[in-house]
Amino acid sequence: MSFYTSLSGLKGAQTDMSVISNNIANASSTGFKRSRAQFGDLFASSPTQSTRMVAGQGQRLNGIIQQFTQGTLEASEKTLDLAIAGEGMFVVKGEPPREQVSYTRNGSFTPTADGHIVDTTGQKLQLLPVDANGEVTDRTLGGMTDMILPTGAPSDPTASLVNISIGLDGLVTATFANGEDQMLGKVAMATFPSMEGLRPIGDAHYQSTGESGQPTIDAATNGPMGTIRSGALERSNVDITEELVLLIAAQRNFQANAKAIEGASTLTQTLINMRS
Structure with a gap:
C-alpha cells in the first residue's frame, strides 16, 4: 500500500511542477493568468473500522485553478x-x-x-x-x-x-x-x-x-x-521569485516521495530475503 501512497505523491508533485513550469514559461505573455494546483487527501475505511487505526491513502488532484489577480x-x-x-x-x-x-x-x-x-x-x-x-x-x-x-x-x-x-x-x-x-x-x-x-x-x-x-x-x-x-x-500576474520558490518546494516533495518508495522497496526486499 505504501508504494501506491507514495506514487500518488509523486504524481501530485509532478503535476505541481508542470503547473509552475507553465507559469514561468508565460511570465512575459500579455494578459496571462497564473495557475495553481489544488490537492486533497485520500482516506477510506469501512463503517466497522476505527478511523484512528487507518492511515491515509495518499493524495489526489482536486483541480488546476486560474488566479485572476491584477497584472502590472x-x-x-x-x-x-x-x-x-x-x-x-x-x-x-x-x-x-x-x-x-x-x-x-x-x-x-x-x-x-x-x-x-x-x-x-x-x-x-x-x-x-x-x-x-x-x-x-x-x-x-x-x-x-x-x-x-x-x-x-x-x-x-x-x-x-x-x-x-x-x-x-x-x-x-x-x-x-x-x-x-x-x-x-x-x-x-x-x-x-x-x-x-x-x-x-x-x-x-x-x-x-x-x-x-x-x-x-x-x-x-x-x-x-x-x-x-x-x-x-x-503583463502576466506571474511573480518569478514566488514561482521559483514553489518549484523548489515541489522538487523536494517529489524527492521525498521517491525516498519513501525506495524505503518501501528496501523493506520488501528484506522480507523476501528473510523468507528465502
Whole structure:
C-alpha cells in the first residue's frame, strides 16, 4: 500500500511542477493568468473500522485553478493597446460561420486591411451600441457589433479619419479631417459569477462554462468591470521569485516521495530475503 501512497505523491508533485513550469514559461505573455494546483487527501475505511487505526491513502488532484489577480500595466505607444484595471474581460468574436465568442485580458489589438480591429488570434473586438449621449442601449451578446474603423466622416465621406480615442469608460470616438467626431460605441466587457470556472483555450482566451456561469455584459466603469486604459497592456500576474520558490518546494516533495518508495522497496526486499 505504501508504494501506491507514495506514487500518488509523486504524481501530485509532478503535476505541481508542470503547473509552475507553465507559469514561468508565460511570465512575459500579455494578459496571462497564473495557475495553481489544488490537492486533497485520500482516506477510506469501512463503517466497522476505527478511523484512528487507518492511515491515509495518499493524495489526489482536486483541480488546476486560474488566479485572476491584477497584472502590472505597461505603457505602450499604440491607442489600440488596451489594458483593464478591474475584473472585466474583453469580448471578442471569431470568424463566420461559427463566430465563436471568447473572453480575454490580452488587449493587444490591431486594425486589418478592411478596418476590423482584431486581437493576436485574429478575433474581432466587440462594441456595445450607444445613443447620442454615449449611453449604452443594448447590453446583450446579440446586441454587440464588430469594431470597424470608418473610412470617412458621416456628413462628408471624403474627410478621412485622423484619430481614434478610447476613454476610461471604453467609449470609442473617431475624429475626421473636417473636425467632425463620431461615437462608434463602447468596448464590450464581461464578468462572470465564478471567474475560476472559465475554460482556458490558449493565447490568454477563455470560454464560459456551466461552472463560470453566464456572462454579465456591460461597458467599463460599471460595477466590477473596471476601467480601460488606452495605450497600455497588462503583463502576466506571474511573480518569478514566488514561482521559483514553489518549484523548489515541489522538487523536494517529489524527492521525498521517491525516498519513501525506495524505503518501501528496501523493506520488501528484506522480507523476501528473510523468507528465502
